[in-house]
Amino acid sequence: MAIKIYGDPGSGSRRRVTAAAAAMGINIEIVNIDLFKGESHTPEFLELNPHGLSPVMVDGDFVLYESAAINLYLAEKAGSDLAGRTTEERFQVLQWMFWSGEQWRIYATLTFDEVLGKKFMGQSADETIIKLAADKIRAAAAVLDAHLAKHDYIVGDRLTLADFDIAGPFSQNERTKIPLNDFPNLVAWQQRLLTDVASWAATKREVDERIDGALAAAGVKL
Known part of the structure; x- marks a missing residue:
């Protein structure tokens, strides 16, 4: 099962994660969240991140937000020297x-x-x-x-x-x-x-x- 990354394609924070994941050769599934339509403040999304911000990573049962933390997690999982x-x-x-x-x-x-x-x-x-x-x-x-x-x-x-x-x-x-x-x-x-x-x-x-x-x-x- 691929790691899911939730976020808006216009987000510089999501960009940091998706660009780093690609550079590390990590397969991710991107789930688009439309910030302009308020999709980061739905009850379902707030279960993932109570701040209503993206990106959010879901790896099986593990949920993680904050781009820097997500990138460090991905690097450790992939054994990347980044x-x-x-x-x-x-x-x-x-x-x-x-x-x-x-x-x-x-x-x-x-x-x-x-x-x-x-x-x-x-x-x-x-x-x-x-x-x-x-x-x-x-x-x-x-x-x-x-x-x-x-x-x-x-x-x-x-x-x-x-x-x-x-x-x-x-x-x-x-x-x-x-x-x-x-x-x-x-x-x-x-x-x-x-x-x-x-x-x-x-x-x-x-x-x-x-x-x-x-x-x-x-x-x-x-």
Whole structure:
């Protein structure tokens, strides 16, 4: 029985899981959840994740949410070195995955909610929140850009789960205008992923088609 991954195809968080699973050669069954129709807040879905967020993994009787945790679980199950080859490398991967959650994705998500989420609801964005998030992203991006000046990838100069975790905000940056393009090493690293990691390029197309289609259907212009 294939591992099931529930989530919306426009979700950068689902993208992190599906792209990593493909890179690890793991067979998964994708179950689409339409966030725009509220399908993540049905009683059935809330049984899987009471926060009403995706993705969620179901492996037999085992249910797991949070993309980083799912990717680590998949890597251990597959015996993949994307979680690190040595003890030191594994902890470096974890360091950057934790860093991504604390310093990085939270502010990209906040910007998405303000810039795009509120447009779908016919509300105005709070510019104070957008500026706060942009300032936080710039501070984190400066650290990451300096790191990537010396490395082709986040850990060990090869692809790891840390790359998928940190690359997530690039799923929406052209729409939300978070200031990632101001950092040349960050941009070069993201282009390297799109060129060298087939699953990252494929899931970019998936996200773009989903979000651009939803914007068009709703008559929302950026």
